[in-house]
Amino acid sequence: ADLEVTHWWTSGGEAAAVAEFAKAFDATGNKWVDGAIAGGGSTARPIMISRITGGDPMGATQFNHGRQAQELVEAGLMRDLTDVAEKGNWKEVIKPASLLDSCTIDGRIYCVPVNIHSWQWLWLNNEAFEKAGVAVPKDWNEFVAAGPKLKEAGIHPLALGGQPWQANGLFDTLLLALGGKELHEKVYVEKDAEAAAGPEVAKIFEAAAQARELSIGTNVQDWNQATNMVITGKAAGQVMGDWAQGEFQIAGKVAGKDYSCLPGLGVSQYITTGGDAFYFPVLKDEEGSKAQDALAEVLVAPETQVAFNLKKGSLPIRGDVDLASANDCMKKGLEIVAQGNALTSTDQLLSPDSQSQKQDLMTEFFSSTSMTPEAAQERFAEIISSAD
Amino acid sequence: MNNSVSIRDLSLSFGAVKVLQNMNLDIRDGEFLVLLGSSGCGKSTLLNCIAGLLEPTDGQIFIKGRNVTWEEPKDRGIGMVFQSYALYPQMTVEKNLSFGLRVAKVPKEDIQRRIARAADILQIQPLLKRKPAELSGGQRQRVAIGRALVRDVDVFLFDEPLSNLDAKLRSELRVEIKRLHHSLKNTMIYVTHDQIEALTLADRIAIMKSGVIQQLDDPVTIYNRPVNLFVAGFIGSPSMNFLHGELVEEGGRTVFKTHGVSFSLDGYEAEGALTPGRKVVLGVRPEHIHVDNHQAGAEMHDAVVDIEEPMGADNLLWLKHAGHTMSVRTGGAKRFAPGTKLQMSFDMSVASLFDAETEERI
Amino acid sequence: MNNSVSIRDLSLSFGAVKVLQNMNLDIRDGEFLVLLGSSGCGKSTLLNCIAGLLEPTDGQIFIKGRNVTWEEPKDRGIGMVFQSYALYPQMTVEKNLSFGLRVAKVPKEDIQRRIARAADILQIQPLLKRKPAELSGGQRQRVAIGRALVRDVDVFLFDEPLSNLDAKLRSELRVEIKRLHHSLKNTMIYVTHDQIEALTLADRIAIMKSGVIQQLDDPVTIYNRPVNLFVAGFIGSPSMNFLHGELVEEGGRTVFKTHGVSFSLDGYEAEGALTPGRKVVLGVRPEHIHVDNHQAGAEMHDAVVDIEEPMGADNLLWLKHAGHTMSVRTGGAKRFAPGTKLQMSFDMSVASLFDAETEERI
């Protein structure tokens, strides 16, 4: 049957990756009707929610992995995939297990994770450093130190796009990389306001202020435009999730040679695993429901996982696939996951509402030097104390 | 039943503004009634009530003995002609005439016949294919009348149909309407504030003031024996001359005295008592003052010409006399330069005398 | 220099439409000149040229002997009053009057003085604080006149100032304008298509048709000796009766013959030759036809009453006579029912005779 799939994967690498899903799904005798909405989640989400609550849902829809769809599930609008999951033995194959956990509500499974994304990457253009006459940094601290030289050479040290979630992600990355696992869990899991107001977080805000300093003058909006600055050498580095990799790939750059990637900013070896998941709204017609099951199976199937994630630049959700063709950076990521150093991402830990508030704060902080780290930390602690 | 339209206790208010107050009026079958009054006195409102375009606040309206108070305009057997013609601009004259009939689903031949008849009566056959924009004002008004004509109604309502036309056309169409009434013998109710129209057209004139009918009578009576000061001043152009004074006993007779000059009231047909001492207003029409023209037994008074207005057929003199300015109509031939001294006399038999307080005719 | 406004060879076209053609006109100092003509004949256009609101295509305009053809309206020493009043709606009457003066930086006391004078003349003192929307039509027009008055100009231009008012107000304001002219003695040029206004106000009347002046004369001459058929038909209400016929030799005298009836021309002052055989039009005003009133030597003709229109002061009869319908004005007292047979006679000394071809007076 025809199945309408809504998603916001429209950039070059993303679209190529989605095509893999569609190809695999079409091979099952069904048809993938593409409902791409560019502009990211904020454009697409109201459409999805309206469609679902309006009683005319699409067949499947992309959602950020996390707590976003919880209410829809509770309202009984989402299809229960537990049967499919049991048949495919997802509990066993999906790694890390936390991915499936966030799809599980009251013991039932409602979504299909399709990839693992991690935020904690520093992407560097090797050539830019050469031009500035400094060695390619091995970690965040070296990168900060190279800042003045880069500026002298007319290169922006750090590319940071204007979209609010980018500043937010940068901060969370700094917090995990520089503050370590305990701080991350204290602040985001336990929502310990005291810790959030404490000296360790204060250091993170200092670092964020440094990053803010380095990013001045990068007047772009979209994340991939920022990435493009790095690719073209206008900027030296960018803190961005592993999806940035797809852009390097499309531009024909070679990992290790043209660009470097430092997971955990090279400081600590932890990454958070978030990612995208597909949800399946309850459909009225039988055939559509069958097609949904088929799609759910296809999404998790090993071949599709490999094909998709290679294109997307993200990690597959199962540990049992062969990623021989993966490049340097990807392998680094896989290693970390294999070591069990994957933590739950803030998207799953905080409600979208708290995330938005944090995002508003970070946007404000990163966009204007007039906000002191202390003031920012104070508001940060407030948000954490009321977070849910 | 010889009343065509009857109005009983009709009242109408717009919010707090009472426009018509408890009005009663009977219009005879085939009568030409003119509603005359100054602007804003409620003439159009009354007409709109009769037509069913406004809902009365209270009271009843009967047409041909049938109570139509709550009926739709189209069911009342009336036709209406408006000051602004209100022709449908996008339709030809023919379409304009037939619109109502087509809406009422009258048979085709019948429509044809009625249009032909109306066009014939109004002499608009050559215009049938034109649009209103291509017609002159007079032609438009004729078409507007035609639209009422084809509907074969009992009562025609006219709301100042001629006031958008120039004087020449106005007088022409006036005659045509009069002729139309002669030949159709329908009841016609005609609103105007032009008294010439009222006087020439009406069988009876109803003079209104602030929603109340002041006098309802035939034109000659209205002109010569107005019931109160308002009617007297309203009718006649230039208007009646009013002299404020009092009744005084003089030489055994009651005379009218103003500014020390007394006027004999000989020949005046009083309705009330001419008790001396009463404050009164004497009204004399400009054509009832004679200048330099010794008539038998006439009492002469001195006056001075202030302004002279030649009006073609006759002359209008503005005379100064004992603190009053009076207008006098004389024949067109004789001319008087301003400043000329002359003598004048009043024709008391057609003068009017009003109580200064009640303003009613004595 | 006794000419206030002189117009020389004035032409004006809007694109291809020639509105004024080679016009020459001299208006004397202190004269009241009325421009009369039917709608669209170019009266307003001429006035606007004099005011400087329209640029002539050709020709010159002199005011007080000064060539003002290229001058700004404000520098021409003219004041203008418009049909639609053109008062500034959001300003009080006082502001309306003073706005032009304040702009021209006239001293404060001077402004005060002039406004007081104008308000005095026009009796609008109580209105000075009101806004135009709170005034009646007549009051508005008075303010509009006041606005010209305060400017202390040589020439007043009026463009149909009274045609938006009702009949009663019109006749009142007419008198006021006349009085104003008497006291100010300014030159006034007054456009109207109402002949009563023209006849009562004018020292001289210029009758226009399609941008050409047909006759320029004092009212009495225009009324009694119109130079052509157009002027004759245009002036007078109800209009002159026209009888088409020809001149015939009968009993040694030239008579006018129509539909087999002949009318003696005794008493008519011909300007041209009354050659028998000539096709002519005889024009007689309604008040120059006498009915049932044997006058010495008058020739009587039979006629039948068609319609009677009582107009208060007098009666208008429409008579049928030998294929013509004629209007006749009689005294208000006598009444004639339709169908009445009567006899009528013409007063030839004030009749007019026109050539049927050239339409010029003979």
Add this chain to the structure above:
Amino acid sequence: MTGLAPAKRPNQLFRNLTAKIASIPMILIALGIFLGGSLWTVVYSFTNSKLLPRATFVGFDQFERLWASSRWIISIQNLAIYGILSLIFSMVIGFLLAALMDQKIRFENTFRTIFLYPFALSFIVTGLVWQWILNPEFGVQGIVRSLGWESFTFDPLYNPDIVIYGILIAGLWQGTGLVMCLMLAGLRGIDEDIWKAARVDGIPMWRTYLFIVIPMMRPVFITTLVIIASGIVKVYDLVVAQTSGGPGNASEVPAKYVYDYMFQAQNLGQGFAASTMMLLTVAIIIIPWAYLEFGGKKRG
């Protein structure tokens, strides 16, 4: 007089029934959508609804949080600045252009089309072009600098202090054409005699416009005001297309706050609280005015 039987007043509800039936869509939309929807919004602004509307009432919590949010404050400030300037400028520019167009100029049609065409383009589109023209690197600033004025800075979209003015530039570009048309129409409706009277009085052109013509155009200004002001309150596309609220949150506007909190943050309650505040403000301004303008007087 016999036989003149009084008739009873029929039920008012059924007078002109067709007109009432034909007005049902309007009544439904007015009551069901605009009034109902507003009330619904107000009611749910007192709940803690997240992704889906839920009737768990939390009192004024959402409002407290709203007014504690610096982003909301900035949004309001921006709307105030943008709104006032946009109203003033579009009225002034629109009127000036209309006044110029009214001088019996040649090529009036061409000019009018030029001024009006931006109105035909959507903001998804034009935001981009303006983003571009105002881009310091390759927009106006870049051009001027390349011509030699090295110190020339014109980067409204990238400077948080003036970003709202940058948005205003594009907003005016799109909207003034329509205002000009409205004003031109109004000017054409002014009695010709007023102009003549003013000329005879020797009143200079600008004074005639300022003191006589503009006060006469009140109805036009009102229609224009409704159209512009309703656009201003709803301004969203313009900002998203040009800056997405940035740099930072310098160009945030209330409508975007509402939208983001409803759909991005999935905090409907907060979004509703914000829209309730907007509704309240609009109502406070509009209701007395609408009453005077449309409810007070009657026509025959």
Add this chain to the structure above:
Amino acid sequence: MANISTLNTTAAGFDAVSDQVASGPRGRKPRRVLSARNIMLYGTLFVAALYYLLPLYVMVVTSLKGMPEVRMGNIFAPPMEITFEPWVKAWAEACTGLNCDGLSRGFWNSVRILIPSVVVSIAVASVSGYSLANWRFKGSELFFSILIIGAFIPYQVMIYPVVIALRELGVYGTLTGLVIVHTIFGMPILTLLFRNYFASLPVELFKAARIDGAGFWQIYFRIMLPMALPIFVVAMILQVTGIWNDFLFGVVFTRPDVYPMTVQLNNIVNSVQGVKEYNVNMAATLLTGAVPLIVYFLSGRLFVRGIAAGAVKG
């Protein structure tokens, strides 16, 4: 007094000014083409026109450049080498997600949405305006005031209530639903314009038609409609512009197979693949704007007349 019907000959006082006739100004006052007034007037208009045309110029020029040229950065420079490829790409090749058929995909959808939406919204609003102007009933002004306030409510706020309403009506996700949405949100301004327009027509026409026996609909269709052409043009322009450019309702209330062109436009403009393909974006922009522009050009004169009628009477 002599008859002076021929005035071109001597008249009293002619001589007094005759010496001035030869000299002195005559006829039309000569005007210099480059008078200060004209320079100011046309200068201002010209500068204003530049401001309005600049973005259009940039769009056209960029859409005719190849990407390498665009990257060189001078957005105002005319193209060195004119290429129509961006136009082709925008129309037929640009990708969104998996569909690489550019704007062409949404064009007919947009047309399909546009026509019924414009027709229905104008029909409903004009009938409402007519009813408000000519058939007042108790409360009609109140409803109108609510509508006017409704004009100020951001669309986003109303999405949920409208979604719920449409769901209850069972038309959510259908073209009918979308048409209803456009009707709802076009209602306030259109009703205002129509009401003002119909109120400015002479009441007597309405009265005459009622006496002729025409009812609500007959008066509307046979008397009012034929006279309302200008205001219909205005309404049409406002609605065509608004509906054609609508993105939010187009995606929220439909499904992908009937997504309007603006969704594609949004996808083309917002899907960045490395460097934005500005030339394609501009071409897509111009293509999308073409329909309202054409509608506008075709009805330019009527538009101003209609606006005049609709706006002037308050």
